[in-house]
Each structure stands twice: as C-alpha cells, then as structure tokens.
Amino acid sequence: MxxxxxxxxxxxxxxxxxxxxxxxxxxxxxxxxxxxxxxxxxxxxxxxxxxxxxxxxxxxxxxxxxxxxxxxxxxxxxxxxxxxxxxxxxxxxxxxxxxxxxxxxxxxxxxxxxxxxxxxxxxxxxxxxxxxxxxxxxxxxxxxQSLKSQINPHFLFNTLNNIHTLVYKQAPAAPDAVMQLASLMRYMIYESNAPTVPLARELKYLEDYMGLQQLRYRERPVVDLQVSGDTEACHVAPLLFIHLLENAYKHSSARLAPGDIRVQVEVQHDTLTFSVQNPVGTPAAAPPLEGAGGIGLPNVRKRLALLYPEQHTLELHDTGTTFTVVLRIHGLQPQPYEREAHLLYH
Structure with missing residues (x-):
C-alpha cells in the first residue's frame, strides 16, 4: 500500500x-x-x-x-x-x-x-x-493453510501405535518406520510452506505415507505406484494428492491384496495426470466419500479451485467394484525451488 x-x-x-x-x-x-x-x-x-x-x-x-x-x-x-x-x-x-x-x-x-x-x-x-x-x-x-492442515490425525495416532508395537517387538522395520514418519512430518511442517514443490518431492512424501500405511499389512505392498515423466522439472502445490490417496485406503475393503490400490502419475509437457484406483469396500466398512465430516474430495476441490482455476479437471468413476479418481492439471510451468534446511537429520 x-x-x-x-x-x-x-x-x-x-x-x-x-x-x-x-x-x-x-x-x-x-x-x-x-x-x-x-x-x-x-x-x-x-x-x-x-x-x-x-x-x-x-x-x-x-x-x-x-x-x-x-x-x-x-x-x-x-x-x-x-x-x-x-x-x-x-x-x-x-x-x-x-x-x-x-x-x-x-x-x-x-x-x-x-x-x-x-x-x-x-x-x-x-x-x-x-x-x-x-x-x-x-x-x-x-x-x-486451513485446508492443508486438515490431514487426518487418526493416521498419525495409528502410525505411532504401529511404531510402538514394532519397537516393543524389536522388529527390524522399526528404525525405517521412525525415519519415514520424521520425513513425512518434516515435509508437512516445513517444506509444504512453499507455494510449489517439485513433484518428485511430493511423491516422496506419498511414498513415506504409503510406507507407514504398509505397517498394517504383512504382505507385499498393497499400492502399485507407476510414475512416468520428468518429476523434478514439474512443480505442484504441496499436499495436493494426499487426500486422494488417503481416501483410497479409507474406502477400500478391510483386507487389501498386493497391488489392489493403483496410483499412476504421468507428466507430459505441461500437463500432470494423477489417478488413484481402489477396490470399493462394503458400506459398513467404507462410509460415503463425501458424507458428513468428510474432508477428502471436498478439500481437494476447494484447493484446486483456489490454486488452479480453469487449469484442472477432476473426474470420478465408480464401477461398483472399483472407484477411480483422475486429476489433470494443465499449464504447469517449471519454477525454482530451494529446499528448506532440515531440523532432523538422517
């Protein structure tokens, strides 16, 4: 002024x-x-x-x-x-x-x-x-900031309980789980304050999330993640995809087989396509996607409207047995990014 x-x-x-x-x-x-x-x-x-x-x-x-x-x-x-x-x-x-x-x-x-x-x-x-x-x-x-802060706290509590169990049993996976949680929290608290981050860093955050979720399953990874394109050059708003992935876990059946949840990320020119497919659970196990108190898809829609007006499409496909969300963001331009100094070190 x-x-x-x-x-x-x-x-x-x-x-x-x-x-x-x-x-x-x-x-x-x-x-x-x-x-x-x-x-x-x-x-x-x-x-x-x-x-x-x-x-x-x-x-x-x-x-x-x-x-x-x-x-x-x-x-x-x-x-x-x-x-x-x-x-x-x-x-x-x-x-x-x-x-x-x-x-x-x-x-x-x-x-x-x-x-x-x-x-x-x-x-x-x-x-x-x-x-x-x-x-x-x-x-x-x-x-x-309000929308970014609406990460499900139950995930954090469940993860801490799972890590406590691993530590109590002196499981070999306990140190890796602690470091994944540290990386995830560091990204949420510090690095996500930037307007945009490299897609590769956002995907690392999702991989940490998936690694911690995997503690609930004894079999091979239940998520099949496929990535193509230059994820370093592509920059996106932080914490943009976490609710889509969270919904995939939340609304799937109680028992997931390896590869039941499919995540595909494709960068082509200035367009990013992010899709998540998960098996649909029973109504008792999977409450409505946008029911009372739900913050997943409504949260994503609000953030997309604020961050990428007229630059995105969000498609939902429900076949009765699978539910698929396809997000496309157009007109993405490379932007400089400097990672904040970490307070936690490996």
Whole structure:
C-alpha cells in the first residue's frame, strides 16, 4: 500500500512540474511582470486543487457532508484572493478587482476544484482495489493453510501405535518406520510452506505415507505406484494428492491384496495426470466419500479451485467394484525451488 502511495506522490510531482513549465511558457510573452502572474496562477491552482483533495480526505462519507460543504464554500470564495494578492496588480477601479476575482474563480478555481475531486476519487478507487485484492489474497492464503492442515490425525495416532508395537517387538522395520514418519512430518511442517514443490518431492512424501500405511499389512505392498515423466522439472502445490490417496485406503475393503490400490502419475509437457484406483469396500466398512465430516474430495476441490482455476479437471468413476479418481492439471510451468534446511537429520 505504501508503494502505491509513493507512486501517486511521484505522479503529483511530475504533473505539477510539467504544468508549471507550461504556465511559465505561456505567460512569458505577456509582459515584464509575467513571473509574478505565473506564481499567482500556479499558487491559486495548488490552493484549489489540494484544498479540495484534503477536504475529501478529511471529511469522507455521508456523515461529514455538512462539514465538507461548509469548508468547500469557504475554499471556493477564498481561493481567488490568492490570485489577487500574489498578482500585485494596481487596479484602477473596483470593477477591475471584481472582474479579476470572477475571472480567476471561473477559469482557475472551479476547474482545479474538479481536478482535485477527480484525483482524490481516482486514488481512493485504486487504493480500495489494491486493499480488496490484498484482503482476498490473505483470505485465500488462510483458507489454503486451513485446508492443508486438515490431514487426518487418526493416521498419525495409528502410525505411532504401529511404531510402538514394532519397537516393543524389536522388529527390524522399526528404525525405517521412525525415519519415514520424521520425513513425512518434516515435509508437512516445513517444506509444504512453499507455494510449489517439485513433484518428485511430493511423491516422496506419498511414498513415506504409503510406507507407514504398509505397517498394517504383512504382505507385499498393497499400492502399485507407476510414475512416468520428468518429476523434478514439474512443480505442484504441496499436499495436493494426499487426500486422494488417503481416501483410497479409507474406502477400500478391510483386507487389501498386493497391488489392489493403483496410483499412476504421468507428466507430459505441461500437463500432470494423477489417478488413484481402489477396490470399493462394503458400506459398513467404507462410509460415503463425501458424507458428513468428510474432508477428502471436498478439500481437494476447494484447493484446486483456489490454486488452479480453469487449469484442472477432476473426474470420478465408480464401477461398483472399483472407484477411480483422475486429476489433470494443465499449464504447469517449471519454477525454482530451494529446499528448506532440515531440523532432523538422517
């Protein structure tokens, strides 16, 4: 906001300097006293312009109309006095004084009162527009932070219980599980604060999530992950796919065979395709995808609308035995990314 005000200040200085030069150039041919006349004209213009400008700043709104109009009347009738005083012209008759008063009022004061009003209205419009955009941006950022924070806490509690069991049994998988949880939490708390991250880093986060979920299953990985394309060059908003994967686990049958959940990620030119397919569980085991309290797909839709308006498609396919979500994001551009310093070290 201060930057916008400084721009307006520079515009005022430049325009008044240009106007003063034009007045001096015009009046330089009017006689030996043209400097005094030019000073009188410019001073009267400044008085009328910034008097109106200040009044509109000091008395805005309908509640201040009476005070504004009273002071505006005083401004209108006092402004020509500056012209008469600074001009220092010897008038032969009172009629000459009255004529010059009226001429300066009509030709100088009234036009610059209008220009002062126009300048104040224009600045208010620009400042209000910028302020509105800033508030909308802050609201969007706040909503995005809220949506990003809605990661299912039950997953964290279950993971901690599973790790506790592994540690108690002195299982070889316990250290890896601890490091996966540390990597996952570090990404959620620190690295996800960036506007975008490399797709490869987002996929590493999903792999950590899948590794921790795999603690519930003794067989081979229940998720078949297929990735193609340059995932380092492609940048996406962080934590964008976790709800889709979480839903796949949540709404699948209680017992998953190896490869039952299929995740495909494809990067082609500036388009990213992310699809998740899972077997549909029984109604008792799998509550409705968008039922009361659900934050999966509604959360994804809100974030996509905020982050990629008119740049994405989200398709849902339910065959009765499988449920598939296909997300496509178009127009992705490579962006620089610097990983934050880690507080946890391997």
């Amino acid at each position: 201060n930057r916008i005000k400084k721009v307006f200040l520079r515009v005022h200085v430049v325009l008044w300097a240009l106007f003063s030069w034009l007045v001096a150039l015009q009046l330089s041919q009017s006689g030996p006293q043209w400097q005094r006349l030019a000073v009188a004209v410019i001073a009267t213009c400044l008085y009328a312009f910034y008097g109106q400008f200040w009044l509109l700043t000091r008395y805005p709104g309908k509640r201040n109309r009476r005070a504004y109009y009273l002071r505006l009347t005083l401004l209108v009738f006092s402004a020509p006095v500056w012209y008469l005083l600074l001009h220092h012209r010897q008038f032969d008759r009172n009629e000459d004084l009255a004529d010059n008063y009226v001429i300066s009022l009509v030709s100088i004061v009234l036009p610059f009162l209008f220009l002062g009003w126009l300048a104040r209205i224009t600045e208010n419009l620009v400042l209000n527009t910028v302020r509105k955009e800033q508030l909308e941006k802050q609201a969007v950022e706040a909503e995005l």
